Structures are given as C-alpha cells and as structure tokens.
Amino acid sequence: MKILSLRHLRGPNVHLSRPAVVARLGLDELTGRETTDVAGFPERLLRGLPGLAEHHCAAGAPGGFVSRMRGGTYFGHVTEHVMLELSQRIGRNVSFGRTVSTAEPGIYDLIVECPRDESPESSLPAQLLEAAVELVAAVASGASIVRADLDRRLAALAGLAEREATGPSTTAIIAAARRRGIPVERYGDLSLLRLGWGTRRRLAWAAMTDRTGGVGIDIAADKQTTRRMLSDAGIPVAPGGTATGPDEAVRLLAELGAPVVVKPRRGRQGEHVALNLRTAAEVHAAVLAAGGEVVVERQLGGRDYRVLVVAGEVVAAAERVAAHVIGDGESTVAELVARVNADPRRGMGHSRALTRIALDDIAEAVLARQECTTGTVPAAGTRVRLRDNANLSSGGTGHDVTDRVHPDVARLCLRVAAVVGLDVAGIDLRLPDIAAPVPPTADPDDVAAGVIEVNAVPGLRMHLSPVSGRSRDVGDAIVRAMFPGGSDGRIPVAAVTGTNGKTSVARMTAYLLGGGGLRIGLTTTDGVSLDGRTVYRGDATGPRSAQMVLGDPGVQAAVLETARGGTLRRGLGYDWSDVGVVTNITADHLGQDGLGSVEDIAHVKALVAERVRDGGTLVLNADDPWVRSLVDRPRVRADRKRVVWFGADPQQPVLVGHLGRGGTAYLLQDGWLVQATGARRTPLLRVAEVPGAFGGAAPYAAVNALAAIAAARAMGAPAGVVTERLTEFEPRVHNPGRGTVLRLGEVSLFVDYAHNPAALAAVLRTLERLYGRDRCVAAATLPGDRRDDLLAASAQVLADGVTRAVLYDDEDPRGRRPGEVSALVEREMRGRRPNLRSVRAEGYRAAVREALRLAVPGDVVLVLYEKLTPMLEHLEELGAVPVEAPPVLGLRPAPVRLAGAGTAAS
Structure with missing residues (x-):
C-alpha cells in the first residue's frame, strides 16, 4: 500500500462538521483482497x-469492526480504523472515519476526523497514516506487530501531538469562547487565537489579550521597576534592590539580613530564582547562575499565593506549594519522584495541568540542605522538598483558595493590576494567610508580608486544575472581559454558492449592503475586496479567502462566494453563516474531485445551506429542481431556518405554496421585480431598469438581482436603500467580465465568463434578443478540466448560437494536451452544424483579432476568456470602448398588472 495524497479540510465539510483529512490510498498488492484472504490477519492485528x-x-456497538474483519473487509477500511486507534493511543481524541472507493480499482479515499484546533500544517495526520499503512501491510504479509517497536513509535508521535496541542490556558479560552458561540481560529501551532470576526474580532495569546498594554507587560517583565512602582503607590513589597554582580549582591545580603531571594531582573517562570540564601557563598553562586543583573530581596515569611485579576475583578486565587514528595519509609527520593511523575496530569513544560519534577542540580542542592540525596529513603510522612520556589513550571502544585480571599487582599490585588497597567495579571504574594488582611506597616524596610511579583500573561493551570479545591473557569472570565454583554463576536455573513451566477450575486449583494454605510468584505472568483477596494486578485472562493475577510478588523459584514473546489479540497472558511444563497445547480465540473453526477454537485452545494445557523435565512432558486430539493435534506434542517424563495416563474408550485403559508419570495412578475409576502405584492424595480439585464434581454441578470435583494434584505438592509442602490449598480465597474459590452467601430463585443452549457445558452439567447439571429461571432475558450461530454455539450450550445467561431485554448490546459480542447470543441460544433465557419487560433490575442476580421458591421463578438484582466487590456489596446447599453431588438415594455400591490411592511 502507499499514500498517494493527503489534504486537510480545515472547517465544516461535506463529510462532517469538524476538520478532517482526506487521504487517497493505493492498495497495490492488496487490491481486490479482503481480510479473510489472509490467514490469521484479524488475530495478529488484534x-x-x-x-x-x-x-x-x-x-454501532463495540466489536462491530472485529466482526467486519472476520467476515471480510478491504484493507483500506482496516487502515482507517488502525489510524483512528493510533490516534487514540497518543491522546488525540478523534473517532470519525470513513473509507470510500474511487472510480479506479484499488484506490480508496480515507476520511478521518482531526482535532478541532490542530494546525492544518501539522504533519501528525500524515505520520499517523504512514504508521497505520505500515502496520496493516506488515500484518497482511504475515508478520506480527512488535510491541516494543510500536511503543517507541507511539511515544514519538505522542510527543509531537503534545508539542503541537494547545496548552491548558489556551484550551480554556477556546472552550469558553465556543460555549458562547464565538468563532475561534488558531494561528498554526501557536497559542495565538483570533476570536470573533471583522470589527468584533479580538486576539488572545494564552492569557494575554489585544488590550493588554505593552507598557504594562514591560513593567511586569522588569522586577525592579515593578517593585519601585508598587512601593511608590504604597503597596507592600519585599525590601531589596538590584545588583550587577556578586559583590553588590553580597552587600545587599548584609543590609537586608538573611534569608534573601536572588532572581534575574528580567526572569520568567521561576528560572534561576534562588530562595533561602543565608551566606555570602550562596548568594555569590546564585548571582553567577542567574547571569546579568539580578534583584536581591529579603525573603518574606508566610505562604505563597497567586491571585488572578481579570478586567478589574479577582476571579481566582491559589496557594502554591513547591515541588516535593512524601516519604513512605520504603522508597528512595528518586523512586518517589518517579511515582509522582507517573501521574498522567504531569507532562513536560506547560502542556498539561502539572509539570514533571526534574531531578537536576537545583533539586540536588535543595536536597543537600535537607541532608538528603536522591538515594535517601525518607521516613513515612516526611515531606522532602525538591524546589524552593513554588512555580508550577518547576513541578509545584496549586490549591484553590478563591473563596478564602479576604476583601482587603482582593482590593490590594486590584490596585496592583491597575498600577502596573494590566488587564490580566497574576499577582504573587507572600502572606501568613490569604483569609486575613495584609498586615499594615509604616516602614517600607520592615515589610512582613506583601507582593513578591506581578505576572503578565499568567499561567492558568493552577486555577483550572488545582490539586485540591474547586476548578475555576478563568477562561470564561477572560472571554467575558473581551466580549462584554454576551456578544458572540460575529458580524453578518452571507455565503453564495451555485453553478452559475454566484459571482454576480455575491458582488451585487455586497454592493446593496454597502448602501447602508457598512464596510463590506467580499470574496469572489476574481479576488478579495474590502470596502470596495481589491486587496487580492485570483480565485478567492475557498476557506483561506473567507478567513482573510473575516479576520480583517475593518469589516462590518461579509459576503463570501463559496465554490465547489475550495469546499471539497479545504472545507468551509467559517462555521455558520446568517444567510445562505444557492443560485442554481447544473452539470459542471463532473469528473473532478469525485463528482460523477449532478446529485454529487448538489451534495456539495448543500453544505452552504446546512451551515446557515438556526434562525438564519436560506435564499433559494424556486425555478431549479435541484435547489428546491435542498429543503428536504435532513442536514439542511430547513424547519429551523427562514426560507426565502426567488424565481422568474411566479406560478411555480413550491413558490405558490410558500406564499400561501405567508412566506416571503422575490419574483419576476409583469415586467417587475417584486417582493411577495403572503398575498401582498410590492413592486421594487422594472426589469427593464435592472443593471445588466439590457432592458429585459437578459432575464438571468434580473433573477440574479432577485437573489441579491433577498440576501441583502435578510441581512437587514432596508427595502428603499436596496432598491435605490440597485439602480446605481454599474455592471462594467462593479461586475466586470459578466456581460461587459464594448464597441469597436461598428462591431460590438460581449465579454463573459460563461463556460458550461447552461451559462452559454443563457448568454446566447440574450445576444440573439439584442442583435438578432446569425449576428454572433465567438472568440471562445473552454476550461480543459471538464469532462469530454461536458465540453461537447458546451460546443453544441455554441454551434446553435453562433455562425462563426474562433477557438483557442487556455494558457493553463489543466491536464490536457496543447490544442486538445479547441480541437474537441471544433469537432463537436461542426458535427452539430456542418456549415459553421470555424478556425482555431493560438492564444486569446489571435482569437480576438480573427473574430473581429470575421465580423461585419452590426455583428457582436462573444468573447469568452480565461483571465479577465489581460483580455480587457488587449481589447483596450485594439481601441474597444465601453458602451452603456446595446440596442434591444423586438422587445416591448411589459404591461404592469400587480394584483394586491401595496407597501412592504419592512
């Protein structure tokens, strides 16, 4: 077996609502074989x-997989389950898997769930799959699994998983945000989080927020500056000072009196902090170990406490106890430490609730002061210290004392956080008892209890998972401070999908919403725009582009064109939308990404409808049978959403029934765009006045306008603003490349992106209405990644609508041989229409020039492009100029008959 490819689906996808990987697996020598064909396979694997x-x-019950193996199943399915089992063994809690066959024998797709916040760039899924493939292949060849080898490999994978996973503090913030419905994105494998969208977006890095002041962080990082600021504010701190070398530190020892504490002026996590120093030699050694400038303080008596302040509120407090073991009269110190470290809550660094105790030089020095070594057997009940400082990062433990904090202590801590300038602060104190007030003192050199340190970005582990006492939901406290008033951090979001028209609908929706003064983020096939300005050019219909918009702090509402390719290859770029628009579903892209039928396409497009939140709005095309069928899909849950239909046929039964039940729809009726609610009809705009509809010659443009109006109204845009804004929409400016009309001498040019049979048919009908029959010349290209039968169908539609054709190939042949697509299209067009004049050209420039040579005054050249900008630049070079509107032949204004017309209530 071998892994052919692997891709990560970062968000909701067609398989499940959580991230997943899709791996393509080639079974090779195991193709066509099942587990029953290999003697003893299930037993060796188990x-x-x-x-x-x-x-x-x-x-659906334990043992189901074993039954499948013993009854006979294929080895791709076995590999899926082995990968899931290996994931569980390393603490990577996932359970969903599915294996599906492809059109090619022996090739399978494995879909396996990923942890929600695992980085899309993580190599862990690939390594787990590689291990699973190797194990299954080895057992299938007759070998047994060597337990020691497997354990070593799992240990390495577990280490990688632990290093990449979010730590306890970050995990707590993520969990609290998601309970509130706040969208969360993690940046790679960092602890940096983006919570919320657009203008409501906030950032957090562990327990630091984007409102944590840089000045406050710098003050807290400098222990001497912190001491001075607090002392100047009348807050009790341990007497002390700074030293740049051992001699100065020893002088401070003499001034302060033993015991003293030596710590780096800019240290962190208790590193190189030495306590209980009584002699010059001890101080000298501590300064050399710390290196650089140090702070020397008198060591205060009492107990170590940490108080967590968030946004002016004491939210948790813990007593910290230094790393230690308790003797049992039989075990050595080393054995006792090993037993403590076996606690599954302990890990390396900060990845788990507790940190393992290290038997290093520091531990040996602390043991020596107690006249112990690692080989000493302490008496039963004897506490043996391994560290002087109580930091969790050096193996200490936290014990919750939140309910015991004296009000005076709480007020003191709030003052400390305010003086230093931190919205989230961990304040370390030495006190006789946190339940009693801090002893007052009139002399700063005679402080018996007080603040010993202030921490920016404090660890939350001791509050989340105390060894004793209640767990405190400090992650929720931080999220509440970031999103006051119950905000979910979201901005209005509309997602637009379909086969044809989705770019036009997305652009028009964004334009209509902009009329309300909102700054709109938009993604389309052509790029990303923010507040009407393009910031990225290229196909922007996938999750990366959606995140670009949703992560921008200036965006107040988002419209996301969501295409098949990005959805299948990377998943959605959001969890829920407020509005989901489906324009139509027709045959296109068949043969790509496993799509074999229109039903398959509908399944992909349905994801946009499924991910509309409860109470949100589905905007659906009543004229399209595949779109109509979406409301019957269980995962769409249309009963929990508001359904708004749009369409050109006001007599469509589903639409008539919907209005009969008091629903809302947007219709073309008697030459008008109409809002219908129940029996009420409100005229919005004449079809002849719809931008891009060419006086009614392009009804598809009017239908696109209905979809955009419905979406904008569902997102709160007032009806009057929407209608006025629609009349100001300029297709050439706001929707370039979709029905763009130019003029060169006495010949018109109609530039469009139609590239499938349905779109081509609609455009060619429009051109016949505008210019008459037999007046159309095509300069046409079609994408090479379509199946031959789809290209043939498009070619036949072209042959029915044009009299002359110049065919050229895309610069990117998308897997085809040079000239293959144009040859196929020409062959099909000639077969459909033997008298058709057709030639092939090299590239779009030659094709346009040849098409113009074939055209006569009054003709129109249909220009189909691969990339819009180069094509428009070339047409401009030739002297083509924009025109407001072409002539409309044979169209008469439709009579106005609006039964029940009235003013909309909203």
Missing part, C-alpha cells in the same frame, strides 16, 4: 492493537 476490539464500525 494482538498488537487490542483497542480495535472496541471499535463500533457500522454495527
């Missing part, structure tokens, strides 16, 4: 991975 016996599989 001996090495006994946890597989608990896998449910399709049976």
Whole structure:
C-alpha cells in the first residue's frame, strides 16, 4: 500500500462538521483482497492493537469492526480504523472515519476526523497514516506487530501531538469562547487565537489579550521597576534592590539580613530564582547562575499565593506549594519522584495541568540542605522538598483558595493590576494567610508580608486544575472581559454558492449592503475586496479567502462566494453563516474531485445551506429542481431556518405554496421585480431598469438581482436603500467580465465568463434578443478540466448560437494536451452544424483579432476568456470602448398588472 495524497479540510465539510483529512490510498498488492484472504490477519492485528476490539464500525456497538474483519473487509477500511486507534493511543481524541472507493480499482479515499484546533500544517495526520499503512501491510504479509517497536513509535508521535496541542490556558479560552458561540481560529501551532470576526474580532495569546498594554507587560517583565512602582503607590513589597554582580549582591545580603531571594531582573517562570540564601557563598553562586543583573530581596515569611485579576475583578486565587514528595519509609527520593511523575496530569513544560519534577542540580542542592540525596529513603510522612520556589513550571502544585480571599487582599490585588497597567495579571504574594488582611506597616524596610511579583500573561493551570479545591473557569472570565454583554463576536455573513451566477450575486449583494454605510468584505472568483477596494486578485472562493475577510478588523459584514473546489479540497472558511444563497445547480465540473453526477454537485452545494445557523435565512432558486430539493435534506434542517424563495416563474408550485403559508419570495412578475409576502405584492424595480439585464434581454441578470435583494434584505438592509442602490449598480465597474459590452467601430463585443452549457445558452439567447439571429461571432475558450461530454455539450450550445467561431485554448490546459480542447470543441460544433465557419487560433490575442476580421458591421463578438484582466487590456489596446447599453431588438415594455400591490411592511 502507499499514500498517494493527503489534504486537510480545515472547517465544516461535506463529510462532517469538524476538520478532517482526506487521504487517497493505493492498495497495490492488496487490491481486490479482503481480510479473510489472509490467514490469521484479524488475530495478529488484534494482538498488537487490542483497542480495535472496541471499535463500533457500522454495527454501532463495540466489536462491530472485529466482526467486519472476520467476515471480510478491504484493507483500506482496516487502515482507517488502525489510524483512528493510533490516534487514540497518543491522546488525540478523534473517532470519525470513513473509507470510500474511487472510480479506479484499488484506490480508496480515507476520511478521518482531526482535532478541532490542530494546525492544518501539522504533519501528525500524515505520520499517523504512514504508521497505520505500515502496520496493516506488515500484518497482511504475515508478520506480527512488535510491541516494543510500536511503543517507541507511539511515544514519538505522542510527543509531537503534545508539542503541537494547545496548552491548558489556551484550551480554556477556546472552550469558553465556543460555549458562547464565538468563532475561534488558531494561528498554526501557536497559542495565538483570533476570536470573533471583522470589527468584533479580538486576539488572545494564552492569557494575554489585544488590550493588554505593552507598557504594562514591560513593567511586569522588569522586577525592579515593578517593585519601585508598587512601593511608590504604597503597596507592600519585599525590601531589596538590584545588583550587577556578586559583590553588590553580597552587600545587599548584609543590609537586608538573611534569608534573601536572588532572581534575574528580567526572569520568567521561576528560572534561576534562588530562595533561602543565608551566606555570602550562596548568594555569590546564585548571582553567577542567574547571569546579568539580578534583584536581591529579603525573603518574606508566610505562604505563597497567586491571585488572578481579570478586567478589574479577582476571579481566582491559589496557594502554591513547591515541588516535593512524601516519604513512605520504603522508597528512595528518586523512586518517589518517579511515582509522582507517573501521574498522567504531569507532562513536560506547560502542556498539561502539572509539570514533571526534574531531578537536576537545583533539586540536588535543595536536597543537600535537607541532608538528603536522591538515594535517601525518607521516613513515612516526611515531606522532602525538591524546589524552593513554588512555580508550577518547576513541578509545584496549586490549591484553590478563591473563596478564602479576604476583601482587603482582593482590593490590594486590584490596585496592583491597575498600577502596573494590566488587564490580566497574576499577582504573587507572600502572606501568613490569604483569609486575613495584609498586615499594615509604616516602614517600607520592615515589610512582613506583601507582593513578591506581578505576572503578565499568567499561567492558568493552577486555577483550572488545582490539586485540591474547586476548578475555576478563568477562561470564561477572560472571554467575558473581551466580549462584554454576551456578544458572540460575529458580524453578518452571507455565503453564495451555485453553478452559475454566484459571482454576480455575491458582488451585487455586497454592493446593496454597502448602501447602508457598512464596510463590506467580499470574496469572489476574481479576488478579495474590502470596502470596495481589491486587496487580492485570483480565485478567492475557498476557506483561506473567507478567513482573510473575516479576520480583517475593518469589516462590518461579509459576503463570501463559496465554490465547489475550495469546499471539497479545504472545507468551509467559517462555521455558520446568517444567510445562505444557492443560485442554481447544473452539470459542471463532473469528473473532478469525485463528482460523477449532478446529485454529487448538489451534495456539495448543500453544505452552504446546512451551515446557515438556526434562525438564519436560506435564499433559494424556486425555478431549479435541484435547489428546491435542498429543503428536504435532513442536514439542511430547513424547519429551523427562514426560507426565502426567488424565481422568474411566479406560478411555480413550491413558490405558490410558500406564499400561501405567508412566506416571503422575490419574483419576476409583469415586467417587475417584486417582493411577495403572503398575498401582498410590492413592486421594487422594472426589469427593464435592472443593471445588466439590457432592458429585459437578459432575464438571468434580473433573477440574479432577485437573489441579491433577498440576501441583502435578510441581512437587514432596508427595502428603499436596496432598491435605490440597485439602480446605481454599474455592471462594467462593479461586475466586470459578466456581460461587459464594448464597441469597436461598428462591431460590438460581449465579454463573459460563461463556460458550461447552461451559462452559454443563457448568454446566447440574450445576444440573439439584442442583435438578432446569425449576428454572433465567438472568440471562445473552454476550461480543459471538464469532462469530454461536458465540453461537447458546451460546443453544441455554441454551434446553435453562433455562425462563426474562433477557438483557442487556455494558457493553463489543466491536464490536457496543447490544442486538445479547441480541437474537441471544433469537432463537436461542426458535427452539430456542418456549415459553421470555424478556425482555431493560438492564444486569446489571435482569437480576438480573427473574430473581429470575421465580423461585419452590426455583428457582436462573444468573447469568452480565461483571465479577465489581460483580455480587457488587449481589447483596450485594439481601441474597444465601453458602451452603456446595446440596442434591444423586438422587445416591448411589459404591461404592469400587480394584483394586491401595496407597501412592504419592512
């Protein structure tokens, strides 16, 4: 077996609502074979991975997978389950998997869930899959799993998983945000989070927020500056000073009196902090170990406490106890430490609730002061310290004392955070008892209890998972401070999908919303724009582009064109939308990404409808049978959403029934765009006045306008603003490349992106209405990644609508041989219409020139392009100029008959 490809779906996708990887697997020598064809396969696999016996599989109960293996199943399916089991073994809690066959024998797609916040760039899924493939292949060849080898490999994978996972503090903030419905994005494998969207976006890096002042962080990082500021404010701090070398530190020892504490002036996490120093030699050694400038303080008596302040509120407090072991009269110190470190809550660094205790030089020095070594056997009940400082990062433990904090202590801590300038602060104190007030003192050199340190970005572990006492939801406290008043951090979002018209609908929706003064973020096939300015050019219909918009702090509402390719290859770029628009569903892209039928396309497009939030709005095309069928899909849950239909046929039964129940729809009726609610009809704009509809010659443009109006209204745009804004929409400026009309001498040019049979048919009908029959010349290209039958269908539509054609190939042949697509299209067009004049040209420039040579005055040249900007630049070079509107032949204004017309209520 071998892995052919692997891609990460970062958000909701067609398989499940959580991230996943899709791996393509080639079975090679195992093609066509099942587990029953290999003697003893299930037994050997289960001996090495006994946890597989608990896998449910399709049976829905433990043992289901084993039954499948013993009854015979293919090896791609086995690999999926082994990957899931290996994930569980390393603490990567995932359970969903699915294996599906492809059109090619022996090739399977494995879809396996990923942890929600695992980085899309993580190599862990690939490494787990590689391990699973190797194990299954080895067992299938007759080998047994060597437990020691497997354990070593799993240990390495577990280490990688732990390093990449979010730490306890970040995990708590993520969990609290998601309970509130706040969208969360993690940046790579960092602890940096983006919470919320657009103008409501906030950033957090562990327990630091984007409102944490840089000045406050710098003050807290400088222990001497912190001491001086607090002392000047009348806050009790330990007497002390700074030293740049051992001699100065020893002088401070003499002035302050033993014991003293030596710590780096800019240290962190208790590193190189030395306590209980009583002699010049000890101070000298501590300064050399710390390096650089140090702070020397008198060591205060009492207990170590940490108080967490968030946005002017004490939210948690813990007593910190230094790393230690308790003797049992039988075990050595080293054995006791090993036993403590075996606690699954302990890990390396800050990845788990507690940190493992290290038996290093520092521990040995602390043991020596207690006349112990790592080989000493302490008496039963004897506490043996391994560290002097109580930091969790050096193996200490936290014990919750939040409910015991004296009001005077709480007020003191609030003052400390305010003086230093931190919205989130961890304040370390030495006190006889946190339940009693801080002893008053009139002499700053005679402080017996007080503040010993202030921490920016404090660790939250001791409050989330105390060894004793209640866990405190400090992640929620931070999120509440960032999003006051119950805000979910979201901005209005509309997602637009479909086969044809989605770019036009997305652009028009964004333009209509902009009339309300909102700054709109827009993604389309052609790029990303923010407040009407293009910031990125290229196909921007996938999750990366959606995140570009949703992550911009200036965006107040977003309109996201959401195409098939990005959805299938990377998933959605958002969790929920407020409005989901589906324009139509027709045959296109068949043969790509496993799409074999229009039903498959509908399944992909349905994802946009599924991810409209409860209470949101579905805007659906009543004229399209595949779109109509979406409301019957269980995962769409149309009963929990508001459905708004749009369409050109006011007699469509689903639309008539919907209005009969008091629903809302947007219709073309008697030459008008109409808002219908129940029996009420409100005229909005004449079809002849719809920009881009060419006086009614392009009804598809009017239908696109209906969809955009419905979406904008669902997002709160007032009806009057929408109608006025629609009349100001300039297709050439705001929707370039979709029905753009130019003039060169006495010949018109109609530039469009139609590239499938339905779109081509609509455009060619429009050109016949505008210019008459047999007046159209095509300079045409079609994308090479379409199936031959789809290209043939497009070619036949072209042959029916044009009399002369110049065919050229895209610069990117998309897997085809040079000239292959144009040859296929020409062959099909001639077969459909033998008298058709057709030639092939090299590139778009030659094609346009030849098409213009074939045209006569009064003709129109249909220009189909691969890339819009180069094509428009070339047409401009030739002297083509924009025109407001072409002549409309044979169209008469439709009579106005609006039964029940009235003013809309909203």
